[in-house]
Amino acid sequence: MKAIGFTQSLPITDEQSLFAFTTEQPKPEARDLLVKVEAVSINPVDTKVRKKAASQDQLDKPRILGFDAVGTVVSVGDQVTLFKEGDTVFYAGDISRSGSNAEYQLVDERIVGHKPNQLSAAEAAVLPLTALTAWEALFDRLVMKPGEGAGKTLLIIGGAGGVGSIAIQLAKQVGKFNVIATASRPETSQWVTELGADQVANHHSLVESVRALGIEYVDYIFNTADTYGHWDAMVELIKPQGAIVGIVESGQPVDLSQLQFKSVAFHWEVMFTRSLYKTDDMIQQHYILEQIKSLVDQGIIRSTLTETLTGLNAETLKIAHQKSESGKMVGKLAVVY
Amino acid sequence: MKAIGFTQSLPITDEQSLFAFTTEQPKPEARDLLVKVEAVSINPVDTKVRKKAASQDQLDKPRILGFDAVGTVVSVGDQVTLFKEGDTVFYAGDISRSGSNAEYQLVDERIVGHKPNQLSAAEAAVLPLTALTAWEALFDRLVMKPGEGAGKTLLIIGGAGGVGSIAIQLAKQVGKFNVIATASRPETSQWVTELGADQVANHHSLVESVRALGIEYVDYIFNTADTYGHWDAMVELIKPQGAIVGIVESGQPVDLSQLQFKSVAFHWEVMFTRSLYKTDDMIQQHYILEQIKSLVDQGIIRSTLTETLTGLNAETLKIAHQKSESGKMVGKLAVVY
CATH class of the missing domain: 3.90.180.10 (Medium-chain alcohol dehydrogenases, catalytic domain)
Known part of the structure; x- marks a missing residue:
């Protein structure tokens, strides 16, 4: 062949x-x-x-x-x-x-x-790859089953990418989360809104743009992009006792202890694990x-x-x-x- | 006063x-x-x-x-x-x-x-402090409710310390976990066994002593001791899709990406968060x-x-x-x- x-x-x-x-x-x-x-x-x-x-x-x-x-x-x-x-x-x-x-x-x-x-x-x-990643991240890692996002806010970093584009839909339609997706260009902002994001933030000024939406802390973060690059913003934005899921290897070591006093969890999701x-x-x-x-x-x-x-x-x-x-x-x- | x-x-x-x-x-x-x-x-x-x-x-x-x-x-x-x-x-x-x-x-x-x-x-x-820490670590972080440890193996690192001593009891009696507790001296081994540990491992040679019990991977790890010092052993021993909870600030940065391909979660527990x-x-x-x-x-x-x-x-x-x-x-x- x-x-x-x-x-x-x-x-x-x-x-x-x-x-x-x-x-x-x-x-x-x-x-x-x-x-x-x-x-x-x-x-x-x-x-x-x-x-x-x-x-x-x-x-x-x-x-x-x-x-x-x-x-x-x-x-x-x-x-x-x-x-x-x-x-x-x-x-x-x-x-x-x-x-x-x-x-x-x-x-x-x-x-x-x-x-x-x-x-x-x-x-x-x-x-397949993106839907498995998003489903596992949302419903096997962050919350235990579909529907459990009701009343909770989920920040999806990298909303317009492959995983982000299906994650927005699954989070909204299946998870029932309030979804904030990040995008940084007019066409990507439009795309994530069409897919169902309730609000849009800019990942180039993540903390400021989420706070500008009137949101101090988010219950969950699904980071489909750079783990290291968004680390400090995630530390700042995650709610005490909240959870973060990441899918991209961190190029540089992150300071895990920054999440300690909020008792936050960091989950890895790799759809090849199973x-x-x-x-x-x-x-x-x-x-x-x-x-x-x-x-x-x-x-x-x-x-x-x-x-x-x-x-x-x-x-x-x-x-x-x-x-x-x-x-x-x-x-x-x-x-x- | x-x-x-x-x-x-x-x-x-x-x-x-x-x-x-x-x-x-x-x-x-x-x-x-x-x-x-x-x-x-x-x-x-x-x-x-x-x-x-x-x-x-x-x-x-x-x-x-x-x-x-x-x-x-x-x-x-x-x-x-x-x-x-x-x-x-x-x-x-x-x-x-x-x-x-x-x-x-x-x-x-x-x-x-x-x-x-x-x-x-x-x-x-x-x-109070140790029981709140252990309860939250086991039932608010690792699993969602009492009894959910049935059929699962939990490794408690630092079994004889303050948190370890109550964690063994809660994990066994309330969580229904199979509990492996670590201890390194005869008196601490005896103590953790009296408190209910099913098996005892030595934290000075953690991987080898857990494997010597015939156990390749553990479902959960509750590390009550040094987060950095036991990091590599935890990476090795945790089951794919398993979860680790830690309570001690890491003095040096840990390589979080080592947990990625197993899709493992790391939870912090600090009983002062609430x-x-x-x-x-x-x-x-x-x-x-x-x-x-x-x-x-x-x-x-x-x-x-x-x-x-x-x-x-x-x-x-x-x-x-x-x-x-x-x-x-x-x-x-x-x-x-």
Whole structure:
């Protein structure tokens, strides 16, 4: 089968940063599905892995990226119970395995959902990683179940990004939080408002702009952006006994003790944790994706797709990586076959 | 009234590190109780405040320490509803106000409980600060309610200390956790076992000694000791999606990102948060202390008193501070009038 991968960590402008190659089509065993990929999306994890995984030595064989996909199940392992051949599915996958930038991909059925009916392949492909991240951050980390945000204020830092764009919708429609989303440009402010944010703050002057809304403390913070860069503002804005969830590794050490006297909690959310550690509750990701499908089919949640590239090849993926690395993306980008 | 306080941060061996003085007896207003103090306890916060509060300049007037007390209500403010004159009470108090090292003390009724019937003043005086800390850490931070520890393993680092000694009991009897407590000496190992720990590990070789018990990961960690010193071991031992609660300020910055890929939460617990920030749920501390009273009266929880000094004066308090500073205390020490 055809695939796109890398063997060296190179700038995306380098011809060899991502390249096409052929490799053997894998066979599904146990709980794996073999999926024929129809559309993929790009996430910051793609560029992070590309820049890190072969920064020292050249890899022995190309690594395939891609942590979002829509496709059709073409065969199944002997322990598969949730899906059958011909099902159209969407999933983010497992960071320890080959990704979706290929004709075919293996994925454990416990982290896969049925594709929402009303969406195109591109519209559906942009959802899994960000929706799993946002759902887990909101309902497995910050609060214990949907609806528990009622009467509570949630500040989403980086509201217009991939995770922010779905987090606003889930926080508002499922969590019932009062949502303040951050944005810093007119188009991003408009975007987060369209997605359902009750109020908009500016992450370049976070404390001042939240206080300007008449809010002293927020009950929860979901920081989808720079953990270190927003640390002092989060320390200032979080309510005593409140909780913060972060998803971006802190480049520099943060002063955790600043949260002490408020008895605040800091939660990490990485949507790869369940599959990476094969946790007992790994199948929760199947249920989360099925709920996302249901919410989309009912028209409660919309796709965060803002741009589509056609032709899944090294050239389109390089463009996708470049756009992701710019840090300026609004919503999400898909690449379709 | 007589009181003991300090105006300069001095080594405890210095004559002026703590001294007796006389000051006006305070009058209760609003929700305050005026309590005639009968017994107090010593906690690490006493020595920390003594060493920090006047490390730069001499205070204008002596600061009174003491964050645990048993006493009798002698008068009440006009909004008091929970207590009446003559009630015998126990409480930790509020770090922003004068402490219990005095004949009389004002305390907000919302952070006070009725003294357990079966205990002496000394036995009861050692409980409030540590029991509030342990209760909040276990049932307001790590899990949401009593009983939710069933089937889960909790590692308590520093099991024989003041907080550890009550935390073991609450975790076992109220939380229903499987409790591993750390201790490093024969007498402390015996003590934590008597208090109900299911297993004992050694905090000087924490990872190895927990693994030697056949346990790879623990669901929860309650670190009552050095946050920085045990950081790497906690990173290693915590289960993916697990949670850690800490109560001791980290002297050096910790690498928070080490917890990222396990999607772990770090919670701070400071039992002064509710009174310091006058949180809406401040009265929870009244309910917690009433539950402690009930558990003690039923014989489910025992006092952690191991030593009593007689005569609440500068000399006994200096001995108490010295013992606390040694870091070797087993259980808790009381000073009675």
